[in-house]
Amino acid sequence: MSxxxxxxxxxxxxxxxxxxxxxxxxxxxxxxxxxxxDEVFAKTESPxxxxxxxxxxxxxxxxxxLRSHELTSHSLILVTHESSLTPYxxxxxWRKNYHEQYQDYLVxxxxxxxxxxxxxxxxxxxxxxxxxxxxxxxHSEPTKSHLYNYPLLNVWGIxxxxxxxxxxxxxxxxxITTDRLVNRVRFCPSCHSxxxxxxxxxxxxxxxxxxxxxxxxxxxxxxxxKQDSFRKMSTLQCPNCLQNLRHIGVDYDRPIxxxxxxxxxxxxxxxxxxxxxxxxxxxxxxxxxxxxxIYSYKLTQTGRNRVRRxxxxxxxxxxxxxxxxxxxxxxxxxxxxxxxxxxKQTHTILSIQxxxxxxFLAAEGESNGFAQLxxxxxxxxxxxxxxxxxxxxxxDGLLMLLPLTELAHLQxxxxxxxxxxxxxxxxxxxxxxxAITLPAEMGENVADWLTDQLIKTRPM
Numbered sequence: 001m002s003x004x005x006x007x008x009x010x011x012x013x014x015x016x017x018x019x020x021x022x023x024x025x026x027x028x029x030x031x032x033x034x035x036x037x038d039e040v041f042a043k044t045e046s047p048x049x050x051x052x053x054x055x056x057x058x059x060x061x062x063x064x065x066l067r068s069h070e071l072t073s074h075s076l077i078l079v080t081h082e083s084s085l086t087p088y089x090x091x092x093x094w095r096k097n098y099h100e101q102y103q104d105y106l107v108x109x110x111x112x113x114x115x116x117x118x119x120x121x122x123x124x125x126x127x128x129x130x131x132x133x134x135x136x137x138x139h140s141e142p143t144k145s146h147l148y149n150y151p152l153l154n155v156w157g158i159x160x161x162x163x164x165x166x167x168x169x170x171x172x173x174x175x176i177t178t179d180r181l182v183n184r185v186r187f188c189p190s191c192h193s194x195x196x197x198x199x200x201x202x203x204x205x206x207x208x209x210x211x212x213x214x215x216x217x218x219x220x221x222x223x224x225x226k227q228d229s230f231r232k233m234s235t236l237q238c239p240n241c242l243q244n245l246r247h248i249g250v251d252y253d254r255p256i257x258x259x260x261x262x263x264x265x266x267x268x269x270x271x272x273x274x275x276x277x278x279x280x281x282x283x284x285x286x287x288x289x290x291x292x293x294i295y296s297y298k299l300t301q302t303g304r305n306r307v308r309r310x311x312x313x314x315x316x317x318x319x320x321x322x323x324x325x326x327x328x329x330x331x332x333x334x335x336x337x338x339x340x341x342x343x344k345q346t347h348t349i350l351s352i353q354x355x356x357x358x359x360f361l362a363a364e365g366e367s368n369g370f371a372q373l374x375x376x377x378x379x380x381x382x383x384x385x386x387x388x389x390x391x392x393x394x395x396d397g398l399l400m401l402l403p404l405t406e407l408a409h410l411q412x413x414x415x416x417x418x419x420x421x422x423x424x425x426x427x428x429x430x431x432x433x434x435a436i437t438l439p440a441e442m443g444e445n446v447a448d449w450l451t452d453q454l455i456k457t458r459p460m
Contacts, residue, residue, distance in 0.1 A: 020053035
């Protein structure tokens with residue numbers, strides 16, 4: 001019994017809820033049982049873990065209710081068996097080896113800095129961060145005119161019709177990216193329904209009353225007619241000029257027009273395909289239909305940074321120095337360059353770039369990798385002085401203006417950066433450090449000058 005107690009007290013501050021029939025096992029954490037979602041909401045506390053053990057139909061209803069409520073929208077929800085909505089609203093099956101997934105969730109939850117209360121975009125980014133194996137997947141709804149929807153977005157108040165343009169807007173912000181193309185569907189340009197019937201019509205009169213017809217062409221008189229009209233006993237004879245037709249290619253041939261319109265008696269090779277909307281009955285040419293690619297989505301590196309940094313989007317967030325926008329930094333460089341020329345001073349611009357962040361996170365895992373990045377950033381703060389000005393010039397890059405500092409004075413700073421890299425235990429973040437001195441001849445565009453100089457300058 002003591003072993004059981006030792007296992008359950010691993011979660012002294014965690015709030016875990018079991019919804020449905022509870023069959024206690026020695027490896028379970030401590031659970032509070034509940035019979036409905038309303039019981040969970042009444043506690044006014046957000047559960048870290050929820051396990052559902054109910055019938056499939058009730059399970060889907062509970063998933064919708066739990067994901068739509070602020071308290072449980074981002075909780076880790078596991079189920080004892082699959083139902084139709086579990087791939088879209090749950091986080092997997094409840095198994096004995098749940099512990100690793102649960103610990104990863106707790107670590108990532110502790111790293112979230114983005115307030116996602118009430119804002120759908122922040123909700124989605126935080127959800128994708130917390131549940132790293134999750135991709136936002138579309139759900140096929142063939143009975144509905146929109147054909148596909150995103151259940152997770154639906155429970156947050158974004159309708160199926162709105163979701164596609166909304167996701168495209170979030171994607172354009174570089175928070176999310178497409179994972180895979182699930183399908184390509186077409187919609188009526190009039191009422192935007194996806195319930196279409198594709199029909200063959202006559203190119204002459206647009207009638208749908210067409211049929212396949214085998215025809216013959218008499219070379220003697222040029223008559224074209226049904227093959228049956230050329231048959232006479234066991235021979236072929238033109239019904240127009242009565243010429244016996246013995247050799248194909250000499251006396252007759254078969255026209256390539258093998259489609260016949262029963263309305264206007266036209267022969268043609270290929271019918272025109274039109275789409276008829278089953279809702280508004282408008283006929284449209286295929287090139288007039290609205291085409292929509294249906295994708296699944298995943299979080300980008302920029303999106304991960306946004307979740308971990310709040311509204312700040314960069315890896316570097318150094319408080320001691322004066323961190324400013326790019327335009328402010330370029331103006332400051334130009335001003336300091338003019339002062340350096342007038343007073344014969346020397347300033348240094350230092351560039352620090354993390355080169356292999358994506359590979360580092362892939363090797364270390366997101367939770368552990370970002371924790372190490374936080375530690376690196378903390379040590380970087382010892383390099384920055386209060387009088388230094390800083391600016392993020394790329395997502396993983398930092399620019400520092402060091403007033404009244406010559407290249408010879410950079411050795412202590414470079415040593416700190418080198419020691420920082422060597423202190424990493426396993427996979428190492430590669431830091432590229434470059435230095436440029438002022439005064440210099442910049443020209444009118446400081447940004448272009450700085451970019452050119454950083455390309456030319458060799459790393460320290």
